[in-house]
Amino acid sequence: MSLSSRALLALVALSSLSLAxxxxxxxxxxCADPKGFATCYKNVDIQYSNCVNNNCGGGGExxxxxCGGSTSCMNQQCPGLGxxxxxxxxxxxxxxxxxxxxxxxxxxxxxxxxxxxxVDFLNVCSSPNRDGLPYWPTPDDAPDSCSCNIGKxxxxxxxxSNQITECSNNSTNIDAMAMTDTDxxxxxxxxxxxxxxxxxxxxIWDTCPDSKPSLLGADEWFAGVLTPGHWEECGPYLEKYxxxxxxxxxxxxxxxxxxxxxxxxxxxxxxxxxxxxxGVVSTPVSGDTFTWTFSTDLEHVxxxxxxxxxxxxxxxxxxxxxxxxxxxxxxxxxAESDTKPGMGSSLTVPSWTIAGxxxxxxxxxx
Numbered sequence: 001m002s003l004s005s006r007a008l009l010a011l012v013a014l015s016s017l018s019l020a021x022x023x024x025x026x027x028x029x030x031c032a033d034p035k036g037f038a039t040c041y042k043n044v045d046i047q048y049s050n051c052v053n054n055n056c057g058g059g060g061e062x063x064x065x066x067c068g069g070s071t072s073c074m075n076q077q078c079p080g081l082g083x084x085x086x087x088x089x090x091x092x093x094x095x096x097x098x099x100x101x102x103x104x105x106x107x108x109x110x111x112x113x114x115x116x117x118x119v120d121f122l123n124v125c126s127s128p129n130r131d132g133l134p135y136w137p138t139p140d141d142a143p144d145s146c147s148c149n150i151g152k153x154x155x156x157x158x159x160x161s162n163q164i165t166e167c168s169n170n171s172t173n174i175d176a177m178a179m180t181d182t183d184x185x186x187x188x189x190x191x192x193x194x195x196x197x198x199x200x201x202x203x204i205w206d207t208c209p210d211s212k213p214s215l216l217g218a219d220e221w222f223a224g225v226l227t228p229g230h231w232e233e234c235g236p237y238l239e240k241y242x243x244x245x246x247x248x249x250x251x252x253x254x255x256x257x258x259x260x261x262x263x264x265x266x267x268x269x270x271x272x273x274x275x276x277x278x279g280v281v282s283t284p285v286s287g288d289t290f291t292w293t294f295s296t297d298l299e300h301v302x303x304x305x306x307x308x309x310x311x312x313x314x315x316x317x318x319x320x321x322x323x324x325x326x327x328x329x330x331x332x333x334x335a336e337s338d339t340k341p342g343m344g345s346s347l348t349v350p351s352w353t354i355a356g357x358x359x360x361x362x363x364x365x366x
Contacts, residue, residue, distance in 0.1 A: 024097060025113035031105035033306035040100035044093055045069065051089035056082050087124055094121035095294050102134055102290065102302040107281040109135040112146035112274050119154055119347055130158070132293025134302075135285065143279035147272070148208035153216060154347060156203035156255045160196055163254035167192035167247050187237070194234035195243035197226050198260040205267040206259060213269055217347035224349045232263050 021028045023041045031037040049064050052074070067073035074086065098121060101114050108114055118136050122128055130136075137151025168189050204216050213219075222231075243260045244250030250258055261267060284304045291301050 025116045026101075026105060026108065028105075030108060032107045033104040036305045037100055037104035040104055041097065044096040044100060047096065048089055048093040051092060052086055056085035056089065087126070091121070091125040091128075094124055095300065097121075098134065098292070099300055099302050102286075102292075102304070104305050106284045106304050108144065108276075109285060110138045110142040110145035110281065111276045112148075112150070113276075115146055115150040119150060122154060122158075123348060127295060129293045129295050130155070134290065134292040141278070144276050144281050145278055147275050147277050148211045148216065150216070150347060153203055153207050156207065156257075157200060157347075159253060160199045160203060160249065160255040160257070163199075163249055163251075164192060164196035166254075167196070167249075170248075188241075190234075191237040191241040191243075192247060193229055194231070194237040195241065195247050195249050195260065197229060197231050197234060198238060198243060198262070199249045199255055199257040200226070201261050201266070202257050202259050203255060205261075205270075208270065209267070210270040210272045211274055212271060215273060217349065220347075220349050235262050235264060238262050 021034070021038055023038050026037070028034045028038045049069055052064055052069075063074055063077060067077060094117070097117055101109060101117055105114070114135065115138065118133060121133075122130070137155055138145050138149055140149075200221055201218075204213050204218050204221070208216060238260060239262075241247055244258055248254050249260075250256065286304075288304050289301065290304075291299050293299055
């Protein structure tokens with residue numbers, strides 16, 4: 001091989017390496033338009049910094065730079081910054097990151113990486129329009145989709161959390177069950193909580209039975225809600241009450257749960273990490289331009305770039321480490337840091353869910 005040929009091959013190799021850039025949850029080299037995707041994210045980060053610096057007061061630009069834009073760092077180091085203002089800027093950034101994916105990484109919109117990007121948006125935005133989100137939840141059997149449908153879990157958790165509050169405030173049920181004394185009402189309130197906790201467990205373990213629950217936010221649910229809510233004492237309430245029928249958790253708008261686990265009969269943990277499986281998205285799913293609804297009256301119009309790009313599959317193999325044990329008070333298994341970016345899950349417990357559960361618990365013991 002001539003020197004010029006070897007030099008050319010070296011340049012090609014270097015150019016390939018330069019495209020392999022971790023951008024958000026994604027490896028940008030897997031996107032239809034890698035350069036456009038990376039540039040889009042950088043512009044969004046600049047816009048986020050400007051949003052915080054220009055609107056949120058406190059430490060200003062110096063604080064943002066010293067913390068590298070980290071919200072948790074700025075909250076600790078610059079207490080003058082308004083958390084609600086920062087969250088609003090975070091919400092805008094998350095929405096624009098969805099735009100970036102839809103425009104330049106349209107071939108990955110069913111992937112684990114994209115699903116985690118949407119979960120971040122839902123976690124930080126106070127009143128998102130879930131029905132208006134693009135490619136969410138992922139359709140069954142979609143190509144190049146995540147081995148665990150994170151969107152289905154998140155949607156179920158959201159509906160179940162709403163049902164916990166609705167169940168506890170259901171005066172029709174209270175009247176129908178002829179509850180006239182305080183003790184009976186307290187018991188009913190605890191039953192609503194216990195059925196909700198059991199439904200959350202079903203949503204995580206049954207939706208993705210092969211995946212490690214520690215990658216799906218299970219530990220956060222136990223630490224933030226189930227353990228403080230005395231899940232281990234729920235057995236008698238789950239035996240006595242019809243969670244699916246009388247308390248409503250089997251309804252589609254309450255999560256559609258039909259199986260309710262007891263503290264003494266928990267499901268076995270899955271042992272696999274997550275991976276993208278099942279083919280290639282070869283053309284933009286929603287055409288060259290699509291619109292999604294950010295909130296009730298705010299629409300985002302996204303124009304696809306490199307619509308004629310040739311894309312290939314991006315399967316990332318998930319491991320199966322860990323032991324097949326039965327969960328008791330938490331989900332054992334590998335933490336998110338043990339997996340590749342995007343292959344874990346950004347699922348967590350929304351703060352409003354914790355507050356609502358605590359409120360129901362307090363009311364049930366007053």
